[in-house]
Amino acid sequence: MTDVVSRRRCRVGLAGFGTVGRSASRLLQEASREVELVGILNRQAAARRVDWIDPSVTWTESIDELLALDLDVFVELIGGRQPAEQWIRSAIDRGVSVVTANKQIIAHEGPSLLAAAAARGCQLRFEASVAGGVPVIRAIESGLASDSLTQVAGILNGTCNYILTRMEREGATFDAALKEAQALGFAEANPAQDIDGPDAAAKLAILAMVAFGIQAPPAAIESRSIANVTPLDFLYAHKLQCTVRQIARASVNGTPGSLTAAVGPALVPLTSPLARVSGSENLVTVTGRSGGETSFGGRGAGGDPTAVAVVSDVLSIARGARPPSTGPYRQVSAVSSAFAAPYYVRLTVADRPGIIAALAAVFAAHDINIDAILQEPGFEAERRPFIVSLDTAPPEVVAAALAELATLDFHLVPPLALPILTGAHGNM
Amino acid sequence: MTDVVSRRRCRVGLAGFGTVGRSASRLLQEASREVELVGILNRQAAARRVDWIDPSVTWTESIDELLALDLDVFVELIGGRQPAEQWIRSAIDRGVSVVTANKQIIAHEGPSLLAAAAARGCQLRFEASVAGGVPVIRAIESGLASDSLTQVAGILNGTCNYILTRMEREGATFDAALKEAQALGFAEANPAQDIDGPDAAAKLAILAMVAFGIQAPPAAIESRSIANVTPLDFLYAHKLQCTVRQIARASVNGTPGSLTAAVGPALVPLTSPLARVSGSENLVTVTGRSGGETSFGGRGAGGDPTAVAVVSDVLSIARGARPPSTGPYRQVSAVSSAFAAPYYVRLTVADRPGIIAALAAVFAAHDINIDAILQEPGFEAERRPFIVSLDTAPPEVVAAALAELATLDFHLVPPLALPILTGAHGNM
Numbered sequence: 116m117t118d119v120v121s122r123r124r125c126r127v128g129l130a131g132f133g134t135v136g137r138s139a140s141r142l143l144q145e146a147s148r149e150v151e152l153v154g155i156l157n158r159q160a161a162a163r164r165v166d167w168i169d170p171s172v173t174w175t176e177s178i179d180e181l182l183a184l185d186l187d188v189f190v191e192l193i194g195g196r197q198p199a200e201q202w203i204r205s206a207i208d209r210g211v212s213v214v215t216a217n218k219q220i221i222a223h224e225g226p227s228l229l230a231a232a233a234a235r236g237c238q239l240r241f242e243a244s245v246a247g248g249v250p251v252i253r254a255i256e257s258g259l260a261s262d263s264l265t266q267v268a269g270i271l272n273g274t275c276n277y278i279l280t281r282m283e284r285e286g287a288t289f290d291a292a293l294k295e296a297q298a299l300g301f302a303e304a305n306p307a308q309d310i311d312g313p314d315a316a317a318k319l320a321i322l323a324m325v326a327f328g329i330q331a332p333p334a335a336i337e338s339r340s341i342a343n344v345t346p347l348d349f350l351y352a353h354k355l356q357c358t359v360r361q362i363a364r365a366s367v368n369g370t371p372g373s374l375t376a377a378v379g380p381a382l383v384p385l386t387s388p389l390a391r392v393s394g395s396e397n398l399v400t401v402t403g404r405s406g407g408e409t410s411f412g413g414r415g416a417g418g419d420p421t422a423v424a425v426v427s428d429v430l431s432i433a434r435g436a437r438p439p440s441t442g443p444y445r446q447v448s449a450v451s452s453a454f455a456a457p458y459y460v461r462l463t464v465a466d467r468p469g470i471i472a473a474l475a476a477v478f479a480a481h482d483i484n485i486d487a488i489l490q491e492p493g494f495e496a497e498r499r500p501f502i503v504s505l506d507t508a509p510p511e512v513v514a515a516a517l518a519e520l521a522t523l524d525f526h527l528v529p530p531l532a533l534p535i536l537t538g539a540h541g542n543m
Numbered sequence: 544m545t546d547v548v549s550r551r552r553c554r555v556g557l558a559g560f561g562t563v564g565r566s567a568s569r570l571l572q573e574a575s576r577e578v579e580l581v582g583i584l585n586r587q588a589a590a591r592r593v594d595w596i597d598p599s600v601t602w603t604e605s606i607d608e609l610l611a612l613d614l615d616v617f618v619e620l621i622g623g624r625q626p627a628e629q630w631i632r633s634a635i636d637r638g639v640s641v642v643t644a645n646k647q648i649i650a651h652e653g654p655s656l657l658a659a660a661a662a663r664g665c666q667l668r669f670e671a672s673v674a675g676g677v678p679v680i681r682a683i684e685s686g687l688a689s690d691s692l693t694q695v696a697g698i699l700n701g702t703c704n705y706i707l708t709r710m711e712r713e714g715a716t717f718d719a720a721l722k723e724a725q726a727l728g729f730a731e732a733n734p735a736q737d738i739d740g741p742d743a744a745a746k747l748a749i750l751a752m753v754a755f756g757i758q759a760p761p762a763a764i765e766s767r768s769i770a771n772v773t774p775l776d777f778l779y780a781h782k783l784q785c786t787v788r789q790i791a792r793a794s795v796n797g798t799p800g801s802l803t804a805a806v807g808p809a810l811v812p813l814t815s816p817l818a819r820v821s822g823s824e825n826l827v828t829v830t831g832r833s834g835g836e837t838s839f840g841g842r843g844a845g846g847d848p849t850a851v852a853v854v855s856d857v858l859s860i861a862r863g864a865r866p867p868s869t870g871p872y873r874q875v876s877a878v879s880s881a882f883a884a885p886y887y888v889r890l891t892v893a894d895r896p897g898i899i900a901a902l903a904a905v906f907a908a909h910d911i912n913i914d915a916i917l918q919e920p921g922f923e924a925e926r927r928p929f930i931v932s933l934d935t936a937p938p939e940v941v942a943a944a945l946a947e948l949a950t951l952d953f954h955l956v957p958p959l960a961l962p963i964l965t966g967a968h969g970n971m
Contacts, residue, residue: 258678
């Protein structure tokens, strides 16, 4: 493949002429010194045809026709599991390198597809599958290649970050901020993939694969929804010098095959770079034994930034860069979500004497220190929210105490427990 | 070169067994599956020898002896212009790839050395020459390869950032903070390279070369010292919701061969990621037409982070990655420093009636709007500092007004004028 490139421009076929596909097509045409866009696949290809695409480009609705164009690189931008995965396998089977932005396929089938590509002497690249235009995959595989990485963490879902920053700045409710995100096209009609965490979990699984050489099923990563976060949580978080963000984090402790990973809302110190990530931006921090913490931030979505990642992958292949070493990936079946952390617990109660004593007794019984109890004035006794912050304790102890707390009879709303990120940069 | 690697491990010789050299040697030995450290050059090599280096490694004081070890990669870590440059040329002449952390050599001779390496079919890599362990060179060359970049900016000198953050947090004077940095080993006995800007200017020249394909002499980049910044400037900056940082920035406007670049203290909004960079950390932001702003942060100095960059470059070569396309680089002889920006001007005067009227007249005569005049109470009239903030005006107009202002007779200290960074991320 790579030797071919020195004789001719890299021939690229692209499937999926949506927002990212159009931006990628434009960038591919701008890179015409090195690459040649030869085919575009889309449903109703005839209707999609646009005049700014070179007339020599073949428009088709058939993957076989696209792959028959003597491609060097197949760019998959149709999304979803099938037929995208089948098309990627077809390309690899023919020895055609693949560039994809498809996080679901890489999170679930990345190692098997990488092995297939290596066996056929072609490449599979997927920079755009995590954090859009931010080149964090390449940084981990290449720029930090000599380090021993211990943690990846960050804000990987721009929709959640948009919603939470609107709640923080405007005091909007979760429902109102979600509706606004949907109206602006940031959130899907069915936003569960974003707000409940599976989208970030798939991206986290990819980062864990690249950083730690581990394959973890995305579904095994515990995900908690941001839907239970309220404007009041920002008020209390600010009193603790924190804000609330959806955080994805994964770490290894040196035990082969062990992975700790979780996605969900967390308190982040206001001094942390994570607290500064606003709107739909992404930020990934990578921690290594030698290099310490390195951070990568930018636009995590959108046609143009994602297309930059896609076409930069194509250019790497066109320029003959070899793929980084791929695997073997160690399969982990059980993923722990047990990060030790201090905790923020918000309770909403019908107030009466003895509530603080009852909850203090629960935490004392589990040997957990209470760091602070904060109760803002101005709420009716019949529905009074307050928060308790807990010192760091073993995660299983915190879980047991919270389970016991939930059984008490004074809750009007189930308690909301959020970890508080600590450490030099507000990471865990 | 690259074909050799598949037959044998990549043979590496290293010159300079100082802090970075020791860390790099350790990482090279840890990567022994792919690379083989075969030789170390250092003055008084016999005395430097340590028992954790494999006994098979040749210790030498002679570059000819080192290069005679049938190297695939020569790692240059001795620093300075000569003999380092001569050694790098000797290696390239033999077709041996080179990895260096030497910013002076790359800033001054990068394009000529890259051309020599390309002609000999070997590589020259220099990730560690800018921002230590932060893989920003690779990100620009590879991860953002398909974008059209318009600006690079950031905090590139950890010593200055350490000094300024100490002044901000402890109210230390510049001299006290500098002495502290020297005592901790962050600053040289002669700190002019850091505080006056040449160090950051050399790194900025390298970033401009990689991002814009431009070769600019580092000495042509206007550098202003941070030595005139006082604790009082942080007080006034905070009143403007800003802090003070040494900022290096370079941009192109589309005119071939034109470059605007400068290094010096600037006001940075507290909401900017640049304001959050503390101690000796670095942060680089890269702006592209398609990808928007992407940021890269982490440890900009220190043996271990710098060694991660060096050894990751070695691994890229060992894994057969081809170098990115190199040049031709467009030579720019004149570098403009004229960024349009609002300005902060601090004046120190023996107070008397009419001073505000006089300076207001100067700015009015140049058609520059005054945004604010701030004068903190508590200073004696004989030596009263205050600040004027100016709206954005053409840079040459601001320069003329400031030159005229400096001629007025009431200054006890020359006025200090700092640009105020604006825009979404506090960049220009």
